[in-house]
Amino acid sequence: MNNHIYDAIVIGTGISGGWAAKELTEKGLKTLVLDRGRMVEHGDYPTAMKAPWELPYADEPTQEDIRRHPVHTRPSFYGIKQSTKHWFVDDLDNPYEETRPFDWFRGYQVGGRSLMWGRQSYRFSPMDFEANGKDGVGVDWPIRYDDLAPWYDYVEEFIGVSGDTDHLAQLPDGQYLPPMELNAVEKDFREKLASKLGRRLIIGRTANLSAPLKHDKSPQRAPCQYRNLCMRGCPYGAYFSSNSSTLPSAQRTGNMTMVANAIVHELIYDNAKGKATGVRVLNAETGQQTDYFARIIFVCASTFGTAHLLLNSTSSRFPNGFGNDSGEVGHNIMDHVFGSGAGALVDGHEDRYYTGRRPNGFYIPRYRNIGSDKRDYLRGFGYQGGASRQDWTRLVDQPLLGDELKRAAEAPGPWRIGMTGFGEMLPSHSNHVTLDRNRKDKYGLPLLNFDAAHGENEVRMEKDIMNDAAEMLSAAGYRNVTPYKTKANVGAGIHEMGTARMGRDPKTSVLNGWNQMHACKNVFVTDGSCMASSACQNPSLTYMALTARAANHAVEELKRGNV
């Protein structure tokens, strides 16, 4: 059994788990890092260098791909392509239940969804950490922006975030590599938004290296080559993923033991010690059961992976799920209001173009319910978008055939611009997951059942998201302004949050202000499940900062003998 004892165990290797692994190993802890999926070393990206013509079926999914991925081929998702389908779970082998429909898009491999994430990296603002308390919604965050600001600095500097300094109270600036540039039409839109509506448009802040990192701790990472094929995995290591960044750092310490195909299905609780002592693991390939033990445990299994694990870990102390004295485990699911926006055609600028493929777009920071603006809903939304020249598909319904068609395709088309909103979703106890112990997956584990929907606040906000987008494009003088709404359920934003929220009161929250379980001090949960509110910014950067901060605290507490 000796070889199954560690200082720390990290469950999951995605955005959060990778950071926990790096921080804990760098602080000298012998750390076991577990992932339920297969091993993916940096560079194991089979489609990364394939040209369009080297991908079968014009990169479209086959009928067999669609049959295996009934969830992942819903209209709200885009990942089941020949170039990226290997990063997403087989839905038939990984079922879940939907009392109300939920889009659960997952990647089970070492690196998790850090391989395929959108890389947009925004800080939450002071306003975001104060909002729940002010509005009387959910529970107040137990921390404030100033608690997290140094950890945002720390994380941004390590991963490399390209962005501009924009001096916006609702979107604090960070430690940035040079910003990428806006193209001709995006600049035009920026000027018109400012002059006609007084709104800001900025270049997206993205975890792609627009210049070399300012440190020498990640020699495997090179600047962006502007291929915009990030989601396939980047052989240059030019965007942040666990595989390209945090896991290699953890590996170099010599303190990490990585085990792939390791499904953690139970946290082991010791009544006498009043602590978690380890984890129960099922090997995904052999079915072999192994117990591993450690002094502290970091749960970074993703929002619903963590909810599943906690709910499945019952004992005499925790009959309703691990750390679930509050009854809030599995509750308060949040995502972002997603799938709506508008597009338009832009006349002119036909002598302007771009070279290279920018893995980034523009961002319109939140402006609703800020300052004197007051709407009939709480909180707000931001937009992500971009302008580009239309490709050859514009010629399908043009009266062109033969040589004329080929000639027309040689020229870039007119400019078009589009943007999609990402809106804040309020926490609600009624949005929750439960375990259905009557139905098991192929590993014999109970299925998660989702029961969540947007509330009145989100419905009202979504109307504004569409209307405002159309209004802004119209105000800029663009034509054929077309609002759109993609069929999308909660979850489609893939910004899963809640299910083990932070808070001050153990009666109403699962974690304290250090991401530490109120009811079991040697367990830390630092993935999206810890979030008390969702803001409208892409949340991954916040998970990273919270994880680094929690790991630092955990090691200090270990040294003090408090855990």
Added chain:
Amino acid sequence: MNRREWLKCMSALALSAAGAPLLAVFDAHAAAQKPAIGPRFFSPPQADVVAAVVDIIIPRTDTPGALDAGVPRFIAQMFRDVYSKAEQARYLGALAAFERAGGTPFLQLDAAQRKALVTRLHGEALASGRHIDHNSAAAFVLMSKKLAMLGYFMSEPGCTQVLQYVAVPGGYQADVPLSKAGNGRAWAVETVLRL
């Protein structure tokens, strides 16, 4: 395809009639009545018609054409493995209508007659817009145009000789004169084209 490109395509589809699925009506019962489709998908006569039509849509000029780029094979693969039973049935039904459209079997027409027929039906399809009869000869021409363009502009000749493609740009310039953007032609990019 990543989220940024996908969102761009979604908003583009909302803007464009080209994005309207031509095969929107799903008739599972009718599809189930169709005879089994072999691994080659098209019968040899059907394959000859498809090849002749895509050759008219994207001929060899000073650059390679659809046949040079292997488009007929691409189309057969797409129907065999990618498109649904309903889409398969729809295309074959429209192909049968196309075979009857000229009075004489298409392959017995001379080159000028073939081109005239395809051009006329293409015009009819565009005039019908979203109200097109999905089983019509005109629908066959428009679907074949989409397939030919998708296969061709994703092929190496299409990407590199008509469009321009750089595997590893190595840098990004957001706003340059068109004439300074590589050779000044349209960049080959990821895209979505529904049948």
